[in-house]
Amino acid sequence: MSWQNEIDELKKRKKLAKSLGGKEKVLRQHKANRNTIRERINLFFDSNSFQEFGMLSGHSNYKETGELETFTPSNSIIGHGLVNGKSVAFYGDDFTVRGGASDASIWEKMIAAEMLANEYEMPLIRFIEGTGGGGSVKSLEKQGSTYVPFNPGWDKVIENLSKIPVVSLALGPVAGLGAARLVSSHYSIMIKKLSQIFVAGPPLVEKIGEKLTKEELGGSEIHGTNGVIDDVAENEIEAMEMAKKFLSFMPNSIHSIPTKNKTNDTLKRRDDFLMSIIPKNKRESYDILPIINSVVDRDSFFEIGKKYGLSVITGLARLNGYPIIVLANNPQVYGGGWTANSCKKIIKIIDLAQVFHFPVLNFVDNPGFIIGRNAEKDGTIKYGAKALASIYQFKNPMCSIILRKVFGVAGAAHTNHMNFKFRFAWPSADTGSLPFEGGIEAAYKSEIHEAKNPELFIKEIHNKLNLLTSPFRTAEKFLLENIIDPRDTRKEVCIWIKLAYKRLKVGYSTFGFRP
Numbered sequence: 001m002s003w004q005n006e007i008d009e010l011k012k013r014k015k016l017a018k019s020l021g022g023k024e025k026v027l028r029q030h031k032a033n034r035n036t037i038r039e040r041i042n043l044f045f046d047s048n049s050f051q052e053f054g055m056l057s058g059h060s061n062y063k064e065t066g067e068l069e070t071f072t073p074s075n076s077i078i079g080h081g082l083v084n085g086k087s088v089a090f091y092g093d094d095f096t097v098r099g100g101a102s103d104a105s106i107w108e109k110m111i112a113a114e115m116l117a118n119e120y121e122m123p124l125i126r127f128i129e130g131t132g133g134g135g136s137v138k139s140l141e142k143q144g145s146t147y148v149p150f151n152p153g154w155d156k157v158i159e160n161l162s163k164i165p166v167v168s169l170a171l172g173p174v175a176g177l178g179a180a181r182l183v184s185s186h187y188s189i190m191i192k193k194l195s196q197i198f199v200a201g202p203p204l205v206e207k208i209g210e211k212l213t214k215e216e217l218g219g220s221e222i223h224g225t226n227g228v229i230d231d232v233a234e235n236e237i238e239a240m241e242m243a244k245k246f247l248s249f250m251p252n253s254i255h256s257i258p259t260k261n262k263t264n265d266t267l268k269r270r271d272d273f274l275m276s277i278i279p280k281n282k283r284e285s286y287d288i289l290p291i292i293n294s295v296v297d298r299d300s301f302f303e304i305g306k307k308y309g310l311s312v313i314t315g316l317a318r319l320n321g322y323p324i325i326v327l328a329n330n331p332q333v334y335g336g337g338w339t340a341n342s343c344k345k346i347i348k349i350i351d352l353a354q355v356f357h358f359p360v361l362n363f364v365d366n367p368g369f370i371i372g373r374n375a376e377k378d379g380t381i382k383y384g385a386k387a388l389a390s391i392y393q394f395k396n397p398m399c400s401i402i403l404r405k406v407f408g409v410a411g412a413a414h415t416n417h418m419n420f421k422f423r424f425a426w427p428s429a430d431t432g433s434l435p436f437e438g439g440i441e442a443a444y445k446s447e448i449h450e451a452k453n454p455e456l457f458i459k460e461i462h463n464k465l466n467l468l469t470s471p472f473r474t475a476e477k478f479l480l481e482n483i484i485d486p487r488d489t490r491k492e493v494c495i496w497i498k499l500a501y502k503r504l505k506v507g508y509s510t511f512g513f514r515p
Helices: 004-018 023-032 038-045 108-119 138-143 156-162 174-184 200-205 214-216 236-249 291-293 338-355 374-376 379-393 408-413 445-450 454-468 473-474 486-503
Strands: 051-053 060-061 068-073 074-085 086-093 124-130 166-176 187-191 196-198 232-233 303-306 313-321 322-329 358-368 400-405 423-425 430-432
Touching: 004 068, 004 379, 038 074, 038 086, 038 174, 038 236, 051 108, 068 379, 086 108, 086 166, 108 124, 108 156, 108 174, 124 174, 166 174, 166 322, 174 196, 187 236, 196 214, 236 303, 236 313, 291 313, 291 322, 291 358, 291 486, 313 338, 313 486, 322 338, 322 486, 338 379, 338 486, 358 408, 374 379, 379 408, 400 408, 430 473
Parallel strands: 086 124, 124 166, 166 187, 166 196, 187 232, 322 358, 358 400, 400 423, 400 430
Antiparallel strands: 051 074, 060 068, 074 086, 303 313, 313 322
């Protein structure tokens, strides 16, 4: 009456599943300096917390007696576990079985992982390696027929972007549908020299006359800088730590508010270097990162997209323990002006803030849109208009710190002016339709021509206009709500964030996340 034989069979099949694609394929994975999927699970999840579904799924051959002869496990692993105590759903490709090609897997497992995250409202982590949804020509011979392509579970992939946090790591070469799933995430990471991403790999690309290595076609120098991937890690461990850091800021789903943490940083901290960090010479630049790090909780800023859209800096941080989205102009690149790529970067971070209920702290030094032929070829005004739309659609609280320049259409988008404007200006604020320095010669052309000393006349006009553009004059007309001592910025925004979190409402956003 005992079921011992069946339990023994269960143990045997689990052992076969853990062997992945076999010793030879595992050795090949290690020689490529890549961990196996099961090794990655052990590295990523809290100890002994991972619970697997579908471990016994795969492809089997049986003897005539009905006894199992051979077993190849499915080349994907799904389940859930704890990451720093937080429940997280998981999907991972096994490259040791047919290079992660979906025709060697059971695609229902991928859908099941998306459904688990969706229905139980927990973040989803994807470890992607291989086609992760693409096929192999070998399958035609094996199946004896072809099929009409479809994208398994894509409705859930898109739905999840507007419901639960999704993080994807490229841990090797990724192509086809696997690449599409990789970028359909809130945060994506690839590894320098080990990860490559492409629609189709080098053998197919060579058919159109381009002979390239995997790295030349889709390495981190390409996709780490063009916005396809958010960030590039040096190795698998660093990629996992970056994913964990991102998750630490995120709520479990749109039905909860980002969680406040305890902080040892004081609200009263005042950094004296803020008094002189912005040069009085408007043509001189400065580093924005020390300002951000001074205002937010110490060591809390987590930058996203370091190598892309460089004139804008985006990321996550905390204020008095409250999670926030940070948006900042970078005056060291194009003076902080908006490019087509920086506008795309803005849209993504604002979508993230809207969907997951983050307030936004905006550090403003914006001379406007970048101009010139290349800017026009890049479609800057088109993507600029999209960035404007994202900011004006944004419904959560936003606080703007006007550090220096606010000019033109792009500068005007530092906040939605139709809402109550929670903003603070430093004495260095310089606002208007355009910088007056560049317009004196055009506006006073006839006067300059008639002047006895044109250079002296220009200097006198410059000094006069410089007085008129003082932020104190602007504040007199209530066109600036507050001018503050730069050292008080942290105190002021920590008061704001407490009010901001009282305004947040859970649930679906008025618009979803755009991949």
